Amino acid sequence: MKIDAITIFPDYFAPMRLSLLGKAQGQGILEINVHDLRAFTTDNHHTVDDTPYGGGAGMVMLPEVWGLAIDSIIEDGATLVVLTPAGKRFTQEMAQELTNSKQLIFACGRYEGIDDRVRQYYSRDEFKERNINVLEVSIGDYVLGGGEVASMVMIEAITRLLPGVLGNPESLSEESHNSEGYLEYPNFTKPQTWREISVPEVLLSGNHGEIAKWRATQAKLRAEKNL
Numbered sequence: 001m002k003i004d005a006i007t008i009f010p011d012y013f014a015p016m017r018l019s020l021l022g023k024a025q026g027q028g029i030l031e032i033n034v035h036d037l038r039a040f041t042t043d044n045h046h047t048v049d050d051t052p053y054g055g056g057a058g059m060v061m062l063p064e065v066w067g068l069a070i071d072s073i074i075e076d077g078a079t080l081v082v083l084t085p086a087g088k089r090f091t092q093e094m095a096q097e098l099t100n101s102k103q104l105i106f107a108c109g110r111y112e113g114i115d116d117r118v119r120q121y122y123s124r125d126e127f128k129e130r131n132i133n134v135l136e137v138s139i140g141d142y143v144l145g146g147g148e149v150a151s152m153v154m155i156e157a158i159t160r161l162l163p164g165v166l167g168n169p170e171s172l173s174e175e176s177h178n179s180e181g182y183l184e185y186p187n188f189t190k191p192q193t194w195r196e197i198s199v200p201e202v203l204l205s206g207n208h209g210e211i212a213k214w215r216a217t218q219a220k221l222r223a224e225k226n227l
């Protein structure tokens with residue numbers, strides 16, 4: 001899978017070289033390229049934003065520079081993800097769907113966001129014919145300073161679903177066997193007793209049926225508590 005992120009802060013993405021993501025890039029399973037939006041400006045001041053038409057607080061990112069940046073990387077079959085708190089909520093299901101994309105482009109807006117004509121332009125029929133889709137996405141009901149952290153959340157959730165990325169692929173099949181798609185029961189490892197707290201007896205029993213039953217009950221209790 002090919003991932004491109006466009007941002008005015010490329011350094012934000014340094015952690016993408018670490019851990020499983022770094023390894024997956026080394027193995028050629030994944031290609032992540034980060035592009036500096038300012039490299040696509042054409043004025044001496046490298047301007048990326050201006051005041052909003054209609055007035056109001058804050059600045060809006062210029063369509064021209066975003067158009068040039070996206071044009072330089074977009075390929076047939078791409079999904080252009082525009083990060084915004086007003087977008088569709090990111091879920092595990094959306095993460096799974098996005099694994100089918102040939103290229104994911106993350107447009108990381110700052111300030112009051114990107115001029116809406118960028119979304120409109122890449123939603124045109126000529127792009128649909130090239131199997132290019134635009135998706136406005138929010139990772140949750142809170143406002144971040146920009147789309148960088150949001151896109152890294154998405155990248156981590158999506159790429160761990162790609163074959164070969166996870167160290168232990170059984171973790172994935174266990175997740176998908178759970179009705180909600182998540183591991184919700186509490187886990188324990190050594191030592192058997194820590195600070196006078198002992199591991200639940202059933203987990204030491206070796207009785208896989210009883211263990212599965214206990215875990216299902218615990219997952220349900222936990223889910224109810226979090227409602």
Ligand code: ADE
Pocket residue numbers: 083084085137138139140141142143144145146147150
């Ligand atoms: N940009 C600012 N806040 C955001 C959010 N919650 N999700 C995605 N992008 C954002």
